Amino acid sequence: MLIGNRVKYLGIVFGVVFAALLIAQQSSIFCGIMLLTIGQIRDVEGPGIWVMDRNVEFIDDIKPMSDTDLFRVKGVKGVDWAVAFYKGLVRARMEKGDFHQVILLGIDDATLIGAPEGLFMGTLSDLRTPEAVIMDDAGYARIWPGEPFVLGKVFEMNDHRAVLVGITKASRTFQSFPIIYTRYSQAVLFAPSERKVLSFVLANPKPGIPAEDVCRTITTSTGLQALTRDQFMKKTIRHFLMKTGIPVNFGITVMLGFLVGTAIAGQTFYLFTIENIKQFGALKAMGTSNRTILLMVLSQAVQVGIVGYGVGVGLAALFGWGTRGLTKLAFFMPWQVLVLTAVAVFLIILLASLLSIRKVLVVDPAIVFRG
Amino acid sequence: MTLFDPVDALSETDVAVRVRGVTKEFGSGDWLTKALRGVDLDVPYGALLMLVGPSGCGKTTLVSIVAGTLQATEGEVIVLGKDLAAMKSSQKVRFRRDNVGFVFQSYNLLPALTVVENAAVPLIIAGWRRSHAIEAASEILDQLGLGNRMTSLITELSGGQQQRVAIARALVHEPRLLVCDEPTSSLDAENGRITLELISKIAVQPDRAVIVVTHDSRVYDFADQIASMEDGQIKSVRDCRTNACKNPPLENS
Numbered sequence: 001m002l003i004g005n006r007v008k009y010l011g012i013v014f015g016v017v018f019a020a021l022l023i024a025q026q027s028s029i030f031c032g033i034m035l036l037t038i039g040q041i042r043d044v045e046g047p048g049i050w051v052m053d054r055n056v057e058f059i060d061d062i063k064p065m066s067d068t069d070l071f072r073v074k075g076v077k078g079v080d081w082a083v084a085f086y087k088g089l090v091r092a093r094m095e096k097g098d099f100h101q102v103i104l105l106g107i108d109d110a111t112l113i114g115a116p117e118g119l120f121m122g123t124l125s126d127l128r129t130p131e132a133v134i135m136d137d138a139g140y141a142r143i144w145p146g147e148p149f150v151l152g153k154v155f156e157m158n159d160h161r162a163v164l165v166g167i168t169k170a171s172r173t174f175q176s177f178p179i180i181y182t183r184y185s186q187a188v189l190f191a192p193s194e195r196k197v198l199s200f201v202l203a204n205p206k207p208g209i210p211a212e213d214v215c216r217t218i219t220t221s222t223g224l225q226a227l228t229r230d231q232f233m234k235k236t237i238r239h240f241l242m243k244t245g246i247p248v249n250f251g252i253t254v255m256l257g258f259l260v261g262t263a264i265a266g267q268t269f270y271l272f273t274i275e276n277i278k279q280f281g282a283l284k285a286m287g288t289s290n291r292t293i294l295l296m297v298l299s300q301a302v303q304v305g306i307v308g309y310g311v312g313v314g315l316a317a318l319f320g321w322g323t324r325g326l327t328k329l330a331f332f333m334p335w336q337v338l339v340l341t342a343v344a345v346f347l348i349i350l351l352a353s354l355l356s357i358r359k360v361l362v363v364d365p366a367i368v369f370r371g
Numbered sequence: 372m373t374l375f376d377p378v379d380a381l382s383e384t385d386v387a388v389r390v391r392g393v394t395k396e397f398g399s400g401d402w403l404t405k406a407l408r409g410v411d412l413d414v415p416y417g418a419l420l421m422l423v424g425p426s427g428c429g430k431t432t433l434v435s436i437v438a439g440t441l442q443a444t445e446g447e448v449i450v451l452g453k454d455l456a457a458m459k460s461s462q463k464v465r466f467r468r469d470n471v472g473f474v475f476q477s478y479n480l481l482p483a484l485t486v487v488e489n490a491a492v493p494l495i496i497a498g499w500r501r502s503h504a505i506e507a508a509s510e511i512l513d514q515l516g517l518g519n520r521m522t523s524l525i526t527e528l529s530g531g532q533q534q535r536v537a538i539a540r541a542l543v544h545e546p547r548l549l550v551c552d553e554p555t556s557s558l559d560a561e562n563g564r565i566t567l568e569l570i571s572k573i574a575v576q577p578d579r580a581v582i583v584v585t586h587d588s589r590v591y592d593f594a595d596q597i598a599s600m601e602d603g604q605i606k607s608v609r610d611c612r613t614n615a616c617k618n619p620p621l622e623n624s
Contacts, residue, residue, distance in 0.1 A: 005482070282479035285440050287468020288496050289461070365440040365467075368475050369431045369552050369584075 005275070011268035012304045012352070013311070019261020019348055020312020023254050024333065024341040025319055030250040031337060032330025037240050038233040039171030040087070040105070040179075044114045047202035048211040050232045051082070051218055054225040057243075058236040060174070062087055064196035065224065072222045073201045078214040082203035083108035086187040089177070092143075093156040100143050102178045104157070106187025114202055116181055122151050122166030127183060133162045136170035139178020157190040172330070174240075258344055265308075266352035269301070273356035277363055285365035297357050305349035313341055386449075387548055387580030388414035388437055393446030395432050395603075406432040408603040410446070419571050419581040419593060424600035430584045431552065433600070437582060438471055438550045439463045451547050468497055472541035474570070476553040478533045480525045480540070487512060487521040490539040497544060504543075511539045515569060531562035538569055549574045551583040555590055567593040 035042075040059055041050070051073050053063035073082045086106030091099050107114035115124055116134060126132055140149060153164040162182070170179045182190065188197050203226075205214040211228040218226035227235060241247050273280070280293060320331040395407040407429045414420045414437075422430045435441035436448055439455050448455040451470055458466060472493070480489045487508050494504035509521060515535045525533060534554060541549055551570065555563030567583075567590040574581045575595070583594070591597060591611070598608045 278475075278477065278479050279481055282473070282475060283492070283496070284464075285438070285467065285473055286493055286496060287464050287466075287471075289464055292496070366435040368473070368479055369435045369438075369440070 005272060008268055008272040008275075009304070012265045012272070013308050015261050015264030015266075015268060015352070016305055016308025016345055016348060017312040017315070018264065019257045020309050020341050020345050021315045021319075022257030022261070023344050024313045024316035024337055026250050026253045026257065027337045027340055028316060028320055028331050028333040030246070031334055032332040033174070033246060034237050034240060035332045036172055036174045036176075036330050038236050039173050040103075041229060041233050041236065043116060043171050044085075044202065044229075045117065046113045047083070047204050048229055049079075049203040049205065049215055049218070049226055050229065051201035051203055051222075051224050051226045052199070054219075054223065056225060058239040059087075059232070061239075062199050064194060065198045065201070066196055067198050069198060069222065069224060070201050073203055073218055073224070073226075076214070076218045076221050078205055078209045078217050080204045080206040082201050083111060083113045084184045084198055085114050085200040085202045086184055086191065086197060087199040088187075088191050090157050090191055092162070092178075092180070094143065095153075095155060100178060102139065102157075102180050103173060104187055104190055105179065105181050106184040106191075107181060108202075109183045109185050112183075116168040116170055119166045119168045121149055124166065126165035127181070129163075129165065131161050131163045131186070132165040132182065133186075134166035134168055134181040135164055136179040137167055138170075138172060139180070140167055142178055158192055160189050162190065254344075258348065261344075262348045262351050265304070265348055266355065269304075269352045270355050270359070273297075273359050277359065278368055280360045281363050281365050281367040284363065285368050290361050293360050294357060297353055297360060301349040301353040305345050308349075309342060309345045312345070313338060316341075385415050386413045387416045387418075387451055388412070388582070389447070389449040390433070390437065391447040391449075393433070393436060393443045393448060395429075395436065395441070396444045406603055407436075407443070410600075410603070410605055412598060412605055412608070414580045414582060414596075416580055417575065417577045418595040419575050419583060420596040420598055421591065421594040422582060422584045422598050422600060423586070423591075424606075426586075428600040429603040430600050434550055434552060434582060434584050438473065438548075439467050468493070469544075470547050472544070472546035472549040472574075474534070474537050474541045474549070474551040474554045476556055478525075478537045478557075480533060480536055482525050485522050485524060486517060486528070486536050489525060489536055490543050492540055493544040508539065508543050511543050511573075512536070514573065515539050530557055531559075531565065534558060534562070534566050535569065538566065538573075542573055547579050549579065549581040551581065551585075553584055553586065555585060555587045560589055563587055563590055 038059065053065055056063050067084070070082060070084050073079060086104065088104050089101060090104045092102045093099055105114065112124060112127060115127065119134065122134065127134060137149070149167050151164055151166070155162055168181070173179065191197060205211045215226035215228055215231070218224060283293065317333060320333055323331065390410055390412040393407055393410040394405065397404045397406060410429070410433055422434060424430055432441065436443045437450060439450065443456060453466060455463065481492070487505055490508035490512055491504035494507055495501060512518060512521060515538060517532065517535055517539070520528065520532065525536065528536065534557070549570070554566055554570065558566060570581060570583070571593045594611045596608055596610055599606045
């Protein structure tokens, strides 16, 4: 019946599409932002354990430890190896005198554990040369916009000369600053002088020993906080979820999409029902049971929901695909977003059809005999 | 002109519809409206009865009660041997589905469906397989001269054609009682006559009965009986098989 009224049909579909699009798109951007917060943890693929000060809450929450803590961790039973890792925000002075805030990562001098993968200019071994640094491509484009990628560029950090020897693709960070990789010993020089400089200890458990068990042993023996890679990612995300307004802001937008979608779909569905109430009455007069009428209304609602969901999620995906290289918009659509949107659309069509269902169920079949 | 005594004219086995002392009230207190005030009426098998009378006299209320879509406040309503007052709501739904055909004033066809699908609706409601229902609907549409419009949408038909689809829909499941509410009111004179001709030709059978609510005096000559209502009561029932009913026209109709 509903498909016969094209305007109403499209109106309801539009309501559902609008809601599905907004919910899927905003949730995907939210997930993208959450992904940014753990970008640097994901990029460090080798070690399974991150050791840090017990008060650290997320990856950017640096509370330096003593250099001796590295050796304490190395001495814990079950630890296969452990290396130092520096992370800090420093100011870089470019050739022309302009300054840029950059994220400085210092990786183990000997093993280069924590180094970026996917260098597309230069080689990782060049990092062993004095003053050498590697920069991410997005950071390069930010510092030298419009310029082609060129190695050998020179700049200063903390009055120390740095030479660009490689360019890599790194995950973007929440702070969106350029990322600079160097050796730990070099990073200490580039960073402002502090009594303690060790940000993290990256470690790995011995083969056959679960990382969780080793983390517990490290914490017990050293008093430091030790987390597996997954645990640290979850802790970081939890921090942004609980301690920032990001989820609330996105939640409001998602809720608005839900409410507006429900209102449009519900109102149109109800109007459609009112306009066709005599047809429903005629069906009831002819002996259609309430159960069949209910199934009719619900099946139409479900059909609208499926079309609206498909188009809405499709448009959201198209948006993500279309903007992937054009803007700095974070966009990540995991399966959970699809499930969340499906649940929301189901609720929308359920709410939208509830009023209509009530109306058609109580309609008196004798209505068909009234002029 | 013969005037029946509606109570004693027919034996119980001859009547498709027997209404005795039926009243119907709407509202309560100061807003109480008595739509029917003790109606007695028999509709014999094989007859087409026209229910006529001025607007607001209770025709629609009576036909709604007879069709089982409205509950009488008091009185006895026996349709095809079944006491409607004693039926539960779900039983009435099944009774209507199996035994009653409807032709409505405004057709109430489903615009999203084709002609043949509309005509097949009662069979589909009754649980027929779709292909069988479509086949049966095609046959009756052929009889009604719509064989070439099977796959048309309802909106592509004229008013007369739409009413013929409605008749096909009302008759496709071979109901034993056909209830028509002002079937010619939206049609011009010629289409009105054609519609009544079709109804009387196809629907009036020895084991069936037809009730037509109408204001249209031009179609009175298709009636076997004309029951005239006024102020919630049957004033007279005229037998047209023995007397012409159209001349002189019935008062107030």
